[in-house]
Amino acid sequence: xxxxxxxxxxxxxxxxxxxxxxxxxxxxxxxxxCAKVIDGKMVAKxxxxxxAAEVLKMKEAVGVVPGLAVILxxxxxxxxxxxxxxKKACESVGINSFEVRLPEDSTEQEVxxxxxxxxxxxxxxxxxxxxxxPSHMDEQNVLNAVDIVKDVDGFHPLxxxxxxxxxxxxxxxxxxxxxxxELLHRYAVExxxxxxxxxxxxxxxxxxxxxxxxxxDATVSIVHSRTKNPEEIVKHxxxxxxxxxxxxxxxxxxxxxxxxxxxxxxxxxxDAKSPRGYKLVGDVCYEEACKxxxxxxxxxxxxxxxxxxxxxxxxxxxxxxxxxxx
Amino acid sequence: xxxxxxxxxxxxxxxxxxxxxxxxxxxxxxxxxCAKVIDGKMVAKxxxxxxAAEVLKMKEAVGVVPGLAVILxxxxxxxxxxxxxxKKACESVGINSFEVRLPEDSTEQEVxxxxxxxxxxxxxxxxxxxxxxPSHMDEQNVLNAVDIVKDVDGFHPLxxxxxxxxxxxxxxxxxxxxxxxELLHRYAVExxxxxxxxxxxxxxxxxxxxxxxxxxDATVSIVHSRTKNPEEIVKHxxxxxxxxxxxxxxxxxxxxxxxxxxxxxxxxxxDAKSPRGYKLVGDVCYEEACKxxxxxxxxxxxxxxxxxxxxxxxxxxxxxxxxxxx
Numbered sequence: 001x002x003x004x005x006x007x008x009x010x011x012x013x014x015x016x017x018x019x020x021x022x023x024x025x026x027x028x029x030x031x032x033x034c035a036k037v038i039d040g041k042m043v044a045k046x047x048x049x050x051x052a053a054e055v056l057k058m059k060e061a062v063g064v065v066p067g068l069a070v071i072l073x074x075x076x077x078x079x080x081x082x083x084x085x086x087k088k089a090c091e092s093v094g095i096n097s098f099e100v101r102l103p104e105d106s107t108e109q110e111v112x113x114x115x116x117x118x119x120x121x122x123x124x125x126x127x128x129x130x131x132x133x134p135s136h137m138d139e140q141n142v143l144n145a146v147d148i149v150k151d152v153d154g155f156h157p158l159x160x161x162x163x164x165x166x167x168x169x170x171x172x173x174x175x176x177x178x179x180x181x182e183l184l185h186r187y188a189v190e191x192x193x194x195x196x197x198x199x200x201x202x203x204x205x206x207x208x209x210x211x212x213x214x215x216x217d218a219t220v221s222i223v224h225s226r227t228k229n230p231e232e233i234v235k236h237x238x239x240x241x242x243x244x245x246x247x248x249x250x251x252x253x254x255x256x257x258x259x260x261x262x263x264x265x266x267x268x269x270x271d272a273k274s275p276r277g278y279k280l281v282g283d284v285c286y287e288e289a290c291k292x293x294x295x296x297x298x299x300x301x302x303x304x305x306x307x308x309x310x311x312x313x314x315x316x317x318x319x320x321x322x323x324x325x326x
Numbered sequence: 327x328x329x330x331x332x333x334x335x336x337x338x339x340x341x342x343x344x345x346x347x348x349x350x351x352x353x354x355x356x357x358x359x360c361a362k363v364i365d366g367k368m369v370a371k372x373x374x375x376x377x378a379a380e381v382l383k384m385k386e387a388v389g390v391v392p393g394l395a396v397i398l399x400x401x402x403x404x405x406x407x408x409x410x411x412x413k414k415a416c417e418s419v420g421i422n423s424f425e426v427r428l429p430e431d432s433t434e435q436e437v438x439x440x441x442x443x444x445x446x447x448x449x450x451x452x453x454x455x456x457x458x459x460p461s462h463m464d465e466q467n468v469l470n471a472v473d474i475v476k477d478v479d480g481f482h483p484l485x486x487x488x489x490x491x492x493x494x495x496x497x498x499x500x501x502x503x504x505x506x507x508e509l510l511h512r513y514a515v516e517x518x519x520x521x522x523x524x525x526x527x528x529x530x531x532x533x534x535x536x537x538x539x540x541x542x543d544a545t546v547s548i549v550h551s552r553t554k555n556p557e558e559i560v561k562h563x564x565x566x567x568x569x570x571x572x573x574x575x576x577x578x579x580x581x582x583x584x585x586x587x588x589x590x591x592x593x594x595x596x597d598a599k600s601p602r603g604y605k606l607v608g609d610v611c612y613e614e615a616c617k618x619x620x621x622x623x624x625x626x627x628x629x630x631x632x633x634x635x636x637x638x639x640x641x642x643x644x645x646x647x648x649x650x651x652x
Contacts, residue, residue: 157494161487164537165529168483193552195559201540203491211490214527214548219559221547222540226519233521233545236558 036187036295038262040179043186044305051312052093058316058325059094066319067096068126068152068311069118073111073137074104079130086128089308095315098124108137112145119147125322126152126315149322152314154178155204163211171321172314177209179306180241180262181216187295189239189260192217197237199223199230199250199283205243205264213239230254242283252288261289261296264303362513362621364588366505369512370631377638378419384642384651385420392645393422394452394478394637395444399437399463400430405456412454415634421641424450434463438471445473451648452478452641475648478640480504481530489537497647498640503535505632506567506588507542513621515565515586518543523563525549525556525576525609531569531590539565556580568609578614587615587622590629 059065068090072083083099090097100114111129118124127150133139148156154163154172162168184191196218200206206222214220218239223230225244231254234240242250243264255261265283282299289296297303320326385391394416398409409425416423426440437455444450453476459465474482480489480498488494510517522544526532532548540546544565549556557580560566568576569590581587591609608625615622623629646652 157487157491158484159487160490161483161485164486164490164533165483166527166533167529193554201492203493207490207492217550217552219547219549219553221545221559223545224543226543227545228519228521232562233547 035261035290035293038183038187038260038295038297038302040183040297040302041305043183044179044309046186047182047306047309048089048093048312051095051309051316054316055094058319058323062323062325064319064323064325065094065096065123066126066315067098067121067124068128068315069098069100069121069124070128070130071100071102071111071114071118072130073102073106074134076132079132083130086308086311089312090315093312095312096123104134106134108141111137111142115142115145119145119150124150125319126150126311128153128311150318152311152318154208154314160203160208160211163208163215172318173212173310174204174208175307175310175314176205176243176264176303177212177241178310178313179303180209180264181212182310183262183297183303183306184239184260187260189295191239194218194238195236196220196239196241197223197234198241198243199234200243200245200264202243206241209241209243209264213241240284244283246283247281248283248285250284250289252285252292255289255292257292258294259292261293262303263289263297263299266299266304361587361616361619364509364513364586364621364623364628366509366623366628367631369509370505370635372512373508373632373635374415374419374638377421377635377642380642381420384645384649388649388651390645390649390651391420391422391449392452392641393424393447393450394454394641395424395426395447395450396454396456397426397428397437397440397444398456399428399432400460402458405458409456412634412637415638416641419638421638422449430460432460434467437463437468441468441471445471445476450476451645452476452637454479454637476644478637478644480534480640486529486534486537489534489541498644499538499636500530500534501633501636501640502531502569502590502629503538503567504636504639505629506535506590507538508636509588509623509629509632510565510586513586515621517565520544520564521562522546522565522567523549523560524567524569525560526569526571526590528569532567535567535569535590539567566610570609572609573607574609574611576610576615578611578618581615581618583618584620585618587619588629589615589623589625592625592630 070083070086072079087097118127127146129142133142148158152172154174159170159172162170196213198206198210201222201224210220210222221233223233234254235256237259239260241262245265245267247267247269261284263282263284266280268278269281271279280300396409396412398405413423444453453472455468459468474484478498480500485496485498488496522539524532524536527548527550536546536548547559549559560580561582563585565586567588571591571593573593573595587610589608589610592606594604595607597605606626
């Protein structure tokens with residue numbers, strides 16, 4: 001499908017002036033419509049390059065290097081992988097990374113002690129507690145210990161409240177929904193006045209994605225597990241952001257022709273052909289969506305790479321704000 | 327229209343067990359469908375009676391009387407009327423009311439000084455700054471001075487964030503949208519799984535109303551000034567909450583037969599027949615809505631009286647929480 005992608009890497013592109021990739025429905029020789037692939041991997045790379053340039057500029061101008069601290073508690077392999085990826089991503093753009101690994105049986109107080117130290121450390125501009133925490137800890141207590149000016153995850157209720165309110169601005173926008181909107185911007189998808197449907201209402205993706213779309217003047221509907229006939233609502237959407245974790249739940253027949261689909265789901269499904277025995281698919285049936293939509297994110301390689309890019313972006317913004325650097 | 331209202335004033339009714347008024351579409355002798363009138367004035371009266379009983383119970387059990395402090399700055403006649411009505415409502419249920427009137431040319435610091443005193447005053451459980459403030463004051467600065475545990479208006483971003491998040495609870499829900507949902511509850515309108523449309527996205531009504539409906543498992547769409555063809559979206563709604571301030575904007579033809587309409591708009595329109603020269607109408611064309619909807623709030627006498635009732639309810643809840651009284 002990616003053969004139809006036209007990548008316009010505008011030379012004027014900067015972090016504040018996103019390049020434009022204009023999605024168009026093209027046609028295969030067989031006459032079948034084929035959606036543009038929204039290439040999150042490529043956009044994330046572009047954003048990392050932009051961030052690297054800004055980090056360098058800041059270092060040269062004011063001698064400050066942005067820093068991200070990550071706290072990992074316990075031995076979960078997946079969490080260790082995520083933390084390693086975040087560290088590597090920091091290195092790739094010149095952001096300092098700090099890491100604390102604590103044993104599974106640490107106390108809440110011990111974790112909070114490290115958070116407090118990072119709160120007071122001027123070389124740290126973002127603090128991230130890798131979730132999930134061991135079950136004996138109160139997640140809310142631990143997360144609430146992170147100073148809101150360093151809460152680069154953007155999950156603090158004060159941030160969410162500001163995101164919801166007109167005339168207020170959050171300090172940070174949660175990374176995954178921010179990545180979804182950034183993809184729409186970079187692909188020049190108009191949001192204002194469009195009908196948008198968000199599938200899923202989680203605190204970390206669906207809900208903030210809906211608030212972000214509304215801030216950009218979309219008319220937003222939120223579909224969730226209690227929604228009757230979700231396909232009827234999705235069918236009217238110009239823009240769909242799906243974040244439910246149900247493999248291939250959204251079928252081609254649910255989509256309005258020409259819709260733009262941002263698929264946040266990353267769902268493992270059995271695959272005998274894969275050496276791992278499984279493959280990753282989205283919430284949206286990709287093959288079917290490609291025949292109806294004007295643009296679709298693939299899984300993997302769509303929203304996934306954007307999340308870490310937005311974490312780096314939030315860390316850079318935080319350092320700029322703390323040091324009053326434009 | 328109110329002739330069709332069946333008011334079931336259940337004797338078991340308490341604040342936690344609302345009475346049930348089941349809306350049904352009835353038919354006039356002419357065969358024309360006629361919606362139930364959702365009588366906000368009557369429900370507000372019922373709620374005030376419930377609150378009065380709870381206030382008395384609390385006073386007898388722990389010797390505490392809930393207190394509401396209102397700060398009025400300047401000489402606006404409408405603001406003075408609102409403050410007077412709030413004071414009267416407090417008296418009617420046995421809540422203590424405290425009032426500070428400051429001259430128009432007061433400084434922000436003077437207003438904040440009084441807020442601080444109320445923050446520290448154990449006989450005050452709710453603090454309300456009457457808006458609008460004089461133009462030389464920063465509204466956000468002043469409102470942010472109110473201690474969140476006494477912010478009975480519920481407009482603090484931390485409250486709004488908690489309202490938006492699953493698994494979190496706000497300390498207070500803003501009074502007008504809380505009143506809308508309370509009307510739905512008292513009239514036994516099922517919300518879970520229903521399609522709901524909120525018209526308007528203000529911080530004080532539309533946005534929190536949408537969040538409240540979503541918390542109750544409705545599938546919510548938010549229509550606003552940038553929405554194209556709002557009638558197409560409204561047409562699918564089982565429940566409509568309108569808060570835009572446009573007289574008679576929503577026509578009968580916009581409504582799904584049997585929909586329930588909560589009209590927050592209170593709009594003055596010229597009326598030569600009225601001694602005042604104007605009358606008040608809602609956002610929804612009432613006469614038309616009555617022929618299509620199953621239940622409608624009138625204007626006046628619908629949502630309006632509920633707002634002050636919910637302010638009293640928030641003040642009582644605050645006193646209960648502060649004194650750990652169930």
